[in-house]
Structures are given as structure tokens and as C-alpha cells.
Amino acid sequence: MSGSAAELARRLGDHAEAVCREYLSNGRRVGNYWIVGDVRNTEGRSMHVRLKTNAKGLDGKWVDEATTEYGDLLDVIRESCGLVEFRDVADEARHFLAMPRPQAQDSGVRRQPAAARGSPHAARRLFAMSQTVAGTLAERYLVGRGIFLTARERALRFHPGCYYRDLITGETRPLPALIAAVTGPDGILTGLQRTWLDPGGNGKAQVDDPRRSLGHLLGNGIWLGLDPGASVPVMAAGEGFETMASLHTVMPALPVAAATSANHLTGLTLPPGCRRLYIAADADAAGRHGIERLSQRAGEAGIATLVLRPQLGDFNDDLRHLGPPCLAASLGDQLLPEDARHFLPSG
Structure with a gap:
């Protein structure tokens, strides 16, 4: 180093x-x-x-x-x-x-002040500096994962040069990144998740850890299909963004939340009026723990919980390798009949 x-x-x-x-x-x-x-x-x-x-x-x-x-x-x-x-x-x-700052030449350009101490402020600033995903590498990345989201989704943005620091060498460099807002059900941004992308359009960036989160995550998530503050009688939640975005691709009317980790899934804040919660399964031990803890919390609040299980490794694997119709059919067998009729496309 x-x-x-x-x-x-x-x-x-x-x-x-x-x-x-x-x-x-x-x-x-x-x-x-x-x-x-x-x-x-x-x-x-x-x-x-x-x-x-x-x-x-x-x-x-x-x-x-x-x-x-x-x-x-x-x-x-x-x-x-x-x-x-x-x-x-x-x-x-x-x-x-208590070290002196390095001497720098005055470029004549006023630098924007550093984000105030506190992650939500920095997250909001980075989100504001980003652009919509339409026509960008972020959209290309999502489509490559089989994920198609409507233009109404405001949680996702693209930054063409988001700072990445290598944890081994300490070197920093700008890379394009998919930026996902982390909010509560009220829509207030408290953090974000950055997925660094390969500049040539070949998936994630070739770095050791291409996905990192920033801000206050506990209780919050990456929400898709949610009208902030609205009553949400039925929803789905899980750990990973791509897992939940895959479910939302085949069930666009169902609000979903990605909690970003098993630990954060256990503390996810559920929206007002929720009476039924589908939890997307994860195969590892931490994922099972997250499902159990969230199910317990939901049950104590009078919310019924059901677990959705993928056929392959996760729901994005199902979406990409089996295709949307097969994923929809599998989900139709796991949803309650009234939810299958409401959220899954007919035919």
C-alpha cells in the first residue's frame, strides 16, 4: 500500500x-x-x-x-x-x-462544502447529483438482469462517476453507478445503495465489492411501487434489490421493499394498513434468521406473513434463466388466490 x-x-x-x-x-x-x-x-x-x-x-x-x-x-x-x-x-x-491539511493550489473555483456529519445528508446530496436511469448504463445493466421497471419508479438513479475506493490499495477512482434510494414508507430518503458498473456495459464493475450502502438503513429499504404514506394492505419484502426488483417486474402493482441485508430485514418498518406480507426467501442462515424475525414482528402487529421461495438460487435467477412466464406461474402457486388474481397478469 x-x-x-x-x-x-x-x-x-x-x-x-x-x-x-x-x-x-x-x-x-x-x-x-x-x-x-x-x-x-x-x-x-x-x-x-x-x-x-x-x-x-x-x-x-x-x-x-x-x-x-x-x-x-x-x-x-x-x-x-x-x-x-x-x-x-x-x-x-x-x-x-490533528494533522495539517495538504497544501493545494487555488483553482479559483469554490468547492462545494463537505456534507454535514450524518449519513442521510450525504445520501441526499449524492442522490440529487445523480440523473434518471433512462438511456444510461444503469438501465442497460437492469435490462441485462431481466429487470424492467416503469418510468414512475423514482427510487433509482444513475451517477456517471461515483467515487469508489479500493479497500486493499486505498486507491480511489470514479466509476459509473446505479444509485438506489433507501427510504422509509413515508418516502423520506435516509440512505442509498451504490452498485458500481463496468464502464463498457458488461455488468458490475470488476472490483472486489461493487455494491455498498450509505446512510441510515435500519428500518428502511429500497421501495418500488410505493406511494409514500399510502395504505398498503399487501406487500412483499426481502434482502436484495435485484431479488425484489425481479418480483416487481412480474408483479408491477405489488409494492416491494429491499432491506439490503438480513439484519436490516428484521427491522424493516412496514407501511400503514399492511395486513399481509410476503417475504422473499434467501437460502443462507442469515436470510432465514431475517425471515423469522420479521415474521415474528409482523405477527405481533397482526400482519399475516407468507414466504415466497425461488426455484433456483434467487428470484433474479428464476427471472433470467426460467423467464417471466415461468416465474409468474411459480408465484401464482404460492400467492393467496385473491392476490394471484390481483397482482399477476392474466393469461
Whole structure:
């Protein structure tokens, strides 16, 4: 590793516990680790930050066992503060370390101020900087996954040069990205999910982790087909965006929410008037846990739950490899008859 990013990460690692106490204040120290819910400072226990270098790795490195995300303390600062540009992350790190800022030439152009501390602000700023997906690489990517959404869907946007930082080398570069808004049922944007795309149009970008989230995610999700604040008697929810977008492709009248992870699925806030909830299954243990916890919460609120199961690995696999008619037929066998008649195309 070389360069300012690597040096800042190393310096932060020398003060790993102090960094965690400042930026991951909802966690606590357990032995040689700082335990917290996730890199965005959510309460919980799935993310472990190593506080002292040992045989397993360097101090300051972290991993989230629920999402498999990993990184260093620069990522902690970026996500917990809701920063978008690397220069803002570096300025925040230097401020914490009481290091001088590097001298820069005055270009004569006023730089937009950094996003205020707090991820929702940064998420809203990045979303506002993005454009509609029509005619972009984002639309091409979605179509390549068999996903067709109407122009009414406001949750998705495209950014032609969204900052990506390699967690191994510390290098940063702009890449095109699909931007998905994370909101509550009220439609207020609290975060977003970025999916970096290959500039040549060949699917996701060739990077280690092409999908990362930003902002306040717990209780919120990527909603499709929802009128904010409206009563939603029947809906579907699951972990992944592409899983739920696949269901929405064949059932466009059914509101769906992607919670972005199994942990966040358990805490998803359900809209007013919900009386029946379909949960899209995920094969892994964390996915089963998310289904059980959300089902329990829904049941306590008087909401009936039913689980939808794919024929292949997930519903996007079903959509791409089996085709929309086959997916619709499979769903028709799992939905209640009145829901099948209402949400699935006839014939």
C-alpha cells in the first residue's frame, strides 16, 4: 500500500479504539475488538473492528459477518459521517489525527462544502447529483438482469462517476453507478445503495465489492411501487434489490421493499394498513434468521406473513434463466388466490 490513503489508514489504526469510540459510538469493546452493528454505527454485534495487530491481521481492519463487508478505519469515517468524496474523508481523518491539511493550489473555483456529519445528508446530496436511469448504463445493466421497471419508479438513479475506493490499495477512482434510494414508507430518503458498473456495459464493475450502502438503513429499504404514506394492505419484502426488483417486474402493482441485508430485514418498518406480507426467501442462515424475525414482528402487529421461495438460487435467477412466464406461474402457486388474481397478469 502506498499514498496518502494508506498512510491515513495506518495512522488511524494506531488509534483504533479512539476512532471507534468517536465514530462507532453505538458499539463497545470486547477483548481486542470493537463490536457494533455495522459500519454506519447501527447498534448490534455483527461488525468486529480489530483494535490490536495480531496473527489474524492489522489493527483498524474490520469485517461485518452479516454482510461480508470489510475495510479499514477510513471506511468507518466515510460511512458513519456520510461523506461522499475521498478528499472529505481525508480531511475528517486529518482533523481527528490533528494533522495539517495538504497544501493545494487555488483553482479559483469554490468547492462545494463537505456534507454535514450524518449519513442521510450525504445520501441526499449524492442522490440529487445523480440523473434518471433512462438511456444510461444503469438501465442497460437492469435490462441485462431481466429487470424492467416503469418510468414512475423514482427510487433509482444513475451517477456517471461515483467515487469508489479500493479497500486493499486505498486507491480511489470514479466509476459509473446505479444509485438506489433507501427510504422509509413515508418516502423520506435516509440512505442509498451504490452498485458500481463496468464502464463498457458488461455488468458490475470488476472490483472486489461493487455494491455498498450509505446512510441510515435500519428500518428502511429500497421501495418500488410505493406511494409514500399510502395504505398498503399487501406487500412483499426481502434482502436484495435485484431479488425484489425481479418480483416487481412480474408483479408491477405489488409494492416491494429491499432491506439490503438480513439484519436490516428484521427491522424493516412496514407501511400503514399492511395486513399481509410476503417475504422473499434467501437460502443462507442469515436470510432465514431475517425471515423469522420479521415474521415474528409482523405477527405481533397482526400482519399475516407468507414466504415466497425461488426455484433456483434467487428470484433474479428464476427471472433470467426460467423467464417471466415461468416465474409468474411459480408465484401464482404460492400467492393467496385473491392476490394471484390481483397482482399477476392474466393469461
